[in-house]
Amino acid sequence: MTCSAKAALCGAVTALGVWMGLAAVAPPAVAQSFPSRPVTLVVPFAAGGPTDTLARILAERAAAEIHGTVVIENVAGASGSIAGARVARATPDGTTITIGHWGTHVLNGAIYKLSYDVMADFEPVALIASGPQLIVGRKALKADTLKELIAWLKDNPNGATAGTAGPGSGAHVAGVFFKSKTGTEFQFVPYRGAGPAMIDLVAGQIDMIFDQATNSLPQIRNGAIKAFAVTSPTRLASAPDIPTVDEAGVPGLYIAYWHGIWAPKNTPKDIVDKLNAAIVAALADPAVRARFAELGQEIPPLDRQSSAALGAFQKAETEKWWPIVKAADIKPE
Ligand code: MLT
Numbered sequence: 001m002t003c004s005a006k007a008a009l010c011g012a013v014t015a016l017g018v019w020m021g022l023a024a025v026a027p028p029a030v031a032q033s034f035p036s037r038p039v040t041l042v043v044p045f046a047a048g049g050p051t052d053t054l055a056r057i058l059a060e061r062a063a064a065e066i067h068g069t070v071v072i073e074n075v076a077g078a079s080g081s082i083a084g085a086r087v088a089r090a091t092p093d094g095t096t097i098t099i100g101h102w103g104t105h106v107l108n109g110a111i112y113k114l115s116y117d118v119m120a121d122f123e124p125v126a127l128i129a130s131g132p133q134l135i136v137g138r139k140a141l142k143a144d145t146l147k148e149l150i151a152w153l154k155d156n157p158n159g160a161t162a163g164t165a166g167p168g169s170g171a172h173v174a175g176v177f178f179k180s181k182t183g184t185e186f187q188f189v190p191y192r193g194a195g196p197a198m199i200d201l202v203a204g205q206i207d208m209i210f211d212q213a214t215n216s217l218p219q220i221r222n223g224a225i226k227a228f229a230v231t232s233p234t235r236l237a238s239a240p241d242i243p244t245v246d247e248a249g250v251p252g253l254y255i256a257y258w259h260g261i262w263a264p265k266n267t268p269k270d271i272v273d274k275l276n277a278a279i280v281a282a283l284a285d286p287a288v289r290a291r292f293a294e295l296g297q298e299i300p301p302l303d304r305q306s307s308a309a310l311g312a313f314q315k316a317e318t319e320k321w322w323p324i325v326k327a328a329d330i331k332p333e
Helices: 050-062 078-088 102-111 146-155 170-182 194-202 213-221 269-284 286-294 307-327
Strands: 013-019 039-043 068-074 096-101 122-138 161-164 187-190 208-212 225-230 256-264
Touching: 039 050, 039 078, 050 068, 050 096, 050 122, 050 194, 050 213, 050 256, 050 269, 050 286, 078 096, 078 102, 078 256, 096 102, 096 122, 102 170, 102 256, 102 307, 122 146, 122 170, 122 194, 122 213, 122 269, 122 307, 146 225, 161 170, 161 194, 170 187, 170 208, 194 208, 194 213, 194 225, 208 213, 213 225, 256 269, 256 307, 269 286, 269 307
Parallel strands: 039 068, 039 096, 161 187, 161 208
Antiparallel strands: 013 068, 096 256, 122 208, 122 225, 122 256
C-alpha cells in the first residue's frame, strides 16, 4: 500500500506486501532461510513524511526481490533517536532493520547523548538516495523571494516560526545555519516528523520549514505552499523554477539530505548481502527511479550502493559534520 503526504492517518504499522522473488545469485545457507518471519522496516519519523515516503516506495519494489513480508513501523520521536535505540538493540537476524538519514545516523550522534552508537551499533546495508532541502513558506506569507523572506523575518524578529522534525534534526540544523548567515531570528517548532510539520505549514499554523524536497515538492506543485530556494549549488531537474540558495541570496547554504538502510550490528553478512541485493534491484527499477527523480532524489551510482560504501560515506559525513555541529553548539533543547 502507498501512503500519500496526508498519510499521518495511515496508521503507524503497515504491511507492504509479500516479497516473492529470488536474489540473482544463489545465497549461502543462513540467507537461504531468510526471512523466516516478516521483516520490520522501522521508519524513525511520522507516517506521511519524506523518510516514510521513500521507505514505502523502496519496500514495495524490494518485495519482488526477497522472500517474506515487510512491515513498515513508524517509531517517531527525539529526531529519530527512539527508533535508533530500538533497532540498535533488536535481534541481529535481519528481520528488524531501519531506514535512516544524515540526521539520524550522523547529526544525532553529535547532538544527543544516545544509548547507542550511530556507527558502531549498526551494519550499513545500502545508500538509497540523496536530495537537497527546500526553504518553503506558507502560501499567504508576505514574501515571494528569499531576499523578501529575510526582510520579512527582520521586520518580525522572534515572531516567525519554523517547523522542524525535532531538535537537532536536519531542518533545525539548517535553520540554525540560516539564522547565522542572515542575521535573522525565529522560533523553532518541533514535530514528530516533517509530515506533521507540513500539515501545519499548509494550514498556515507555522511560517516556514527547511524541508526535504521529497516532502515539499508535492505541496509546491499543487500550490499549497511557496518555495524560496533549494539548498544545493544547482537547481533541481524536477523543479527548475526554484532558484538555488546562491542565486537567491544566501550563498553556500548547501544541505544534501541522504538516506540509507541499516541493520543491527552483528547481522550475518549473507543476510546483509541479501538485503543489499534487494535494495540494489529496487533502485534499478525504472519506476522507482522515476518516482525518486520526481521527488528530487538522486540515486547513487552502483559502486556507491554497497554496504561498505554506505559505511565509508557515513564515516566521512560524521568527520565532516560533527565538528561543524559541535562548533555551532546545537543542543537537543
Ligand atoms: C521525516 O521523515 O519526518 C524526516 O526525514 C525528518 C527530517 O527532516 O529529518
